[in-house]
Amino acid sequence: MDYAASEPGTTAVASALAIKILIAGGFGVGKTTMVGTISEIRPLHTEELLSERGVGVDDTAGVESKTTTTVALDFGRITIRDGLWLYLFGTPGQDRFWFMWDELAVGALGAVVLADTRRLKDCFPAVDYFEQRGVPFVVAVNCFDGARRYDPAKVRRALALKENIPVVLCDVRRRDSVRDVLTTLVTYAVKGV
Amino acid sequence: MTEEDPGPLLRLFGLTGGRARPQGEAFDLVAIVVTVSGSYEPAELIPEHRAVLSLCRRPTPVADVAAHLELPLNITRVILGDLRREGLINIERPGPVAQTIDERIYREVLHGLRSL
Numbered sequence: 001m002d003y004a005a006s007e008p009g010t011t012a013v014a015s016a017l018a019i020k021i022l023i024a025g026g027f028g029v030g031k032t033t034m035v036g037t038i039s040e041i042r043p044l045h046t047e048e049l050l051s052e053r054g055v056g057v058d059d060t061a062g063v064e065s066k067t068t069t070t071v072a073l074d075f076g077r078i079t080i081r082d083g084l085w086l087y088l089f090g091t092p093g094q095d096r097f098w099f100m101w102d103e104l105a106v107g108a109l110g111a112v113v114l115a116d117t118r119r120l121k122d123c124f125p126a127v128d129y130f131e132q133r134g135v136p137f138v139v140a141v142n143c144f145d146g147a148r149r150y151d152p153a154k155v156r157r158a159l160a161l162k163e164n165i166p167v168v169l170c171d172v173r174r175r176d177s178v179r180d181v182l183t184t185l186v187t188y189a190v191k192g193v
Numbered sequence: 194m195t196e197e198d199p200g201p202l203l204r205l206f207g208l209t210g211g212r213a214r215p216q217g218e219a220f221d222l223v224a225i226v227v228t229v230s231g232s233y234e235p236a237e238l239i240p241e242h243r244a245v246l247s248l249c250r251r252p253t254p255v256a257d258v259a260a261h262l263e264l265p266l267n268i269t270r271v272i273l274g275d276l277r278r279e280g281l282i283n284i285e286r287p288g289p290v291a292q293t294i295d296e297r298i299y300r301e302v303l304h305g306l307r308s309l
Contacts, residue, residue, distance in 0.1 A: 016252035018223035044260035075256055080305035087223050107221055109290050183306050190299045
């Protein structure tokens with residue numbers, strides 16, 4: 001497409017759409033692996049500069065402040081066609097970066113909550129967060145090597161999920177498996193099933 | 194107090210004149226940035242500005258711009274805010290998801306995922 005041909009100030013951008021999907025879950029559950037497995041690009045890594053208080057540094061006083069820190073933000077991309085992409089954002093794992101989720105969640109199509117059955121409670125905060133904000137999500141149980149396969153119904157009960165929220169088993173290292181999780185999420189987010 | 198070298202931070206804020214927040218309306222991580230074609234390009238643009246203008250001849254989401262520049266997101270946003278103020282780029286505010294993803298786009302996305 002020849003975007004350069006558009007007139008200045010017009011919204012040639014209207015034809016481009018980047019759909020945001022969040023990958024959440026506890027530390028070490030496989031979020032970065034999941035993004036890397038499906039992304040067409042090596043997961044890009046950017047950083048957000050922020051203050052420890054969780055608000056942006058508003059003036060130059062913050063420059064001298066030792067409270068300034070960075071949080072890494074990994075994301076991957078799937079190009080559906082020219083001008084239509086899915087962006088996968090791995091949410092920061094540490095609790096102190098919760099506030100970043102607010103920005104990530106705004107306008108997101110939905111979220112994948114990755115769960116490890118050995119540490120199921122690690123994904124409670126993510127489930128609570130998306131429920132409270134009305135962000136559609138699916139729970140994907142990452143089946144690690146050696147981990148016995150769990151009954152999704154048990155995971156649903158343990159997480160006290162509503163009946164309609166999909167719970168699926170996956171292996172974040174397998175492309176077809178991650179693809180199926182995303183397909184489930186997109187369908188659930190758009191169609192409610 | 195001494196464990197961190199403030200050098201990189203100072204350099205980053207030097208790019209933005211010490212500002213950590215962009216000018217004007219806030220924009221999303223996946224807001225689409227596009228270079229305004231045919232606009233007059235001031236001679237004094239810094240390399241980061243030129244890089245954005247070159248990259249965004251094709252519509253590019255904010256997060257991608259940050260990754261290409263290898264700069265933190267909020268520094269990138271300040272740079273983008275400046276370029277927008279100068280009328281050199283447009284930044285489209287993404288519409289509500291429910292309204293932007295119609296049946297056609299939904300089918301395109303599903304088809305795209307299945308063919309991966």
